[in-house]
Amino acid sequence: KNEVEQSPQNLTAQEGEFITINCSYSVGISALHWLQQHPGGGIVSLFMLSSGKKKHGRLIATINIQEKHSSLHITASHPRDSAVYICAVLRYGGSQGNLIFGKGTKLSVKP
Amino acid sequence: DTAVSQTPKYLVTQMGNDKSIKCEQNLGHDTMYWYKQDSKKFLKIMFSYNNKELIINETVPNRFSPKSPDKAHLNLHINSLELGDSAVYFCASRYQGAPYGYTFGSGTRLTVV
Numbered sequence: 001k002n003e004v005e006q007s008p009q010n011l012t013a014q015e016g017e018f019i020t021i022n023c024s025y026s027v028g029i030s031a032l033h034w035l036q037q038h039p040g041g042g043i044v045s046l047f048m049l050s051s052g053k054k055k056h057g058r059l060i061a062t063i064n065i066q067e068k069h070s071s072l073h074i075t076a077s078h079p080r081d082s083a084v085y086i087c088a089v090l091r092y093g094g095s096q097g098n099l100i101f102g103k104g105t106k107l108s109v110k111p
Numbered sequence: 112d113t114a115v116s117q118t119p120k121y122l123v124t125q126m127g128n129d130k131s132i133k134c135e136q137n138l139g140h141d142t143m144y145w146y147k148q149d150s151k152k153f154l155k156i157m158f159s160y161n162n163k164e165l166i167i168n169e170t171v172p173n174r175f176s177p178k179s180p181d182k183a184h185l186n187l188h189i190n191s192l193e194l195g196d197s198a199v200y201f202c203a204s205r206y207q208g209a210p211y212g213y214t215f216g217s218g219t220r221l222t223v224v
Contacts (some may be wrong), residue, residue, distance in 0.1 A: 035212075035213075037152075041199065041214070041217065043218070048212040050170070086154065093189075098156040098166065098168075099146075099154075099213075100156075104152055
């Protein structure tokens with residue numbers, strides 16, 4: 001079993017819908033990252049969290065350290081949000097910031 | 112532009128060849144990484160390196176070797192390429208201890224034929 005599990009694996013939404021992507025992990029972590037990979041392949045770092053909640057535009061990321069769970073929310077989704085969203089954790093005490101990745105959630109937002 | 116830049120973007124080569132992928136960052140970051148994304152889009156760490164230490168993922172074959180001429184560069188050398196090496200390779204960098212994330216290169220799609 002992967003140390004980082006994401007759900008759902010695939011998600012199709014209509015434009016304007018509120019979207020939630022979940023990430024659970026089984027190791028102690030010092031930080032959790034949400035990444036976005038566009039169809040063209042490039043990877044962008046969206047958030048780095050160690051506690052609480054962060055917001056950037058229509059994106060909100062939350063983390064519950066006790067429950068080892070994080071969520072990424074997208075409000076008022078738009079077709080340009082279509083991408084693969086990847087959760088990655090930095091294991092506590094892990095060497096040199098090596099990330100452990102989830103398998104990604106493929107989001108498709110239809111107009 | 113401030114960025115992590117990788118070259119080449121695409122690389123097609125025959126089995127048995129030796130090839131290199133270059134990575135440069137001008138962000139002043141102190142740590143650089145190589146990640147491999149397989150055909151199922153799963154990312155895995157290969158190496159991390161700062162000016163003090165090289166950490167190698169033990170699952171990486173020793174045909175792969177990182178070379179860092181200076182803090183801004185971490186190149187990936189691959190000897191005796193195999194079909195299973197076909198993947199997308201991403202370089203990334205960050206500043207250790209900074210409260211923000213990683214900056215990724217745009218990836219190099221390696222195809223071994």
